[in-house]
Structure formats: C-alpha cells, structure tokens
Amino acid sequence: MVSILMISGSVRRGSVNSAVIATAAELLPADMTPVIYSGLADLPHFNPDLDREPLPHKVAELRRMIGESSALFFSSPEYAGAMPGALKNLLEWTVGGTEITNKPIGWVNPSTMPNRAAETYASLRIVLSYTDANPVDQACVDVPIPRSLIGEDGIVRDEAIRSAISHAMIALVSAVRL
Template sequence: MTRIPRLALISGSTRAGSTNTSVILTVPDVLGDAVHATPYLELARLPHFNPDDDVEPLPAEVVRLRELIARADAVLFCTPEYAGDLPGSFKNLLDWTVGGVEIVDKPVGWINASSSPTGAAGAHRALRTVLGYTGASVVEEACARVPVPRAVVDEGTGTITDPTVREAVAEAARRLLAAVPR
C-alpha cells in the first residue's frame, strides 16, 4: 500500500482575506485524497523570536509549528511582500525554524500569489536566502508565480474559484510532492 504524502502549508500573511492564505486553503481542495495537506494559519500566535528562548521547554506555538514541519514530507509556503521584503511576522516564523532540525533537507517550494507588477520579487528572493540558512531543500520546479486577484477568491470559504488559477496552484504543489523521496 502506498503511503499518502504529508504536506505542510504555511501562509506568510496575518491579514484576514489574504490571497496568500487563499492559496494555502485551496491546496487541499485541488489535491484531494492524493495528499494529507495541513495548513498552518497561526502565524500571529508565534512569540517574537529570541535565541535565549530557543531552548527546552519551547513556547507551545513553536512546538506546534516544528511538529507540523517534522511530520510533513514537504512544505509549501505562500507569502506576501511588505516594503520590498518578507513580512516581519513571517520572517519571525522562519527564524523559529533555524534552531530546529525539522526542515533540514526537507523539500520546500512556494507560490507567489502577488498580482502586483513587481510580483513580490523581493520577498521571494529573501525567502530563498532564509531557507538556505534553515537547510531546507528548495525545489525549483515548485517555486511558481501564480497571480491571485481578489476577485477569484470565494469570500465564504477563502478558496480560489477560478479553474485556471486552481490548476496552477495544484501543479506547483504536485511538483513539490514529486520531489518527496518514495
């Protein structure tokens, strides 16, 4: 019997109605039973990173985050850009992963949902740099720009409704899963 891969989905936004969170919420919908996809939507609950606190016992929310990553076969991120870089709250999440070993050598990718002309290039350049420090294994084929206009997000479910955008999200996630060792 084939084991179903586990995918951690992490939104880099704390904003209600974020298109980045919509991408994360859409992944389980478009992949269905092919994957155990678990969204992490508690970014705002993480304490500020302090190396002095990166010792046992860890803060409870940090434990939850690290356990999610540890159980996952791969991690898919979707983050906005603020002031040309990663949002501070999302960088904080990544800082908490540096001290752990959960993400080391783990396949990771991201979907850039920005509809802006610059495409949030600064944030994704920074994400690549930070993930290098965590020891994650960036899967180039799973790093995709999929602009998500707010008009294609269902206000009730927060998921993407446009079939073309949904398929692009699914394809990036499939490419990430293809990099998971069997």
C-alpha cells in the first residue's frame, strides 16, 4: 500500500491547517492512501530517557505510522514566531528513529500573514534535516488560505486553492514514484 501520512500542526477545532490536510487528502491520486495523523495532542513530552524500548505507546504508534508511510505531508500554523510546540515535540520523537530517512516531504503553508509564517517553515526544514528527510521543493509551497474559504465540512472549496494544493500533492507523489 502506498500511503501518505498527513500531519497538521494545529490541534484546535476549525483549524485552517487541518482543513488543508483534509483537502489534500481528498485531492490525492486514487492509488494513494491518505492517513491523517490525529495523535498530536496526545504525545508525551519528548524525553530522551523514554526514547528506548519499550517506547511510550503513542510514540510507538507514531513511529509505526511513519514507517508504514511512503511520504509525509505537513501543514502548520506559526505561533509566536515559531512552529507550535506540539509539532516540534512530534519531530523530536522522530529524531531517535530512522523511519523518516529519505522519505519525501511536502507541505502547504496556508499563512495569510505578511511574513507567511516563514520562520516556522524554515525551521521545519532544519528540524527535518536531522532525520535525513527529503523535502521535495515543488511539494513545499505557500498557498495563502483565508479562514473564510473553509467550508462547514472543513474542506477548502476554492478552485484556485484546490489546484495549488493538488499540484503540491502531485509533486510529492511523483517523488514517491521515482
């Protein structure tokens, strides 16, 4: 099975970034399976003392899901000039494993702020480099998405935005197929 693990950096209800994830999942080619990660809020705080077998249950589950995926896809807000602590925490748990090594990475940054949450995505790239992940340039894109364009079902319906997200997904999937 070829699957894409999709991770929103936001845990709040009505999240723009979670809407990006849900929309991207819908737009994946039919032969790809989207797996939306929903455990972000439940991960324990990273602790090197716990980063050994037996791993905390939620961490073992995360690493298994990463290991079973063919690529990872992110969308994250910026809080106070950086990625949310919850997402950094998730990434810290990945450094001790080898599951991400060489895996294609994509993201859609939906920030509409003037600085486009640039610090967050620059640091996402840096943190992922510690796991030898493979960010795919054409799959790592800024697509400003106002909250008003998210439907009640949590999906973005705007055609131009869907097309931009779709292009990112196609680039990510192409890297999987190489």
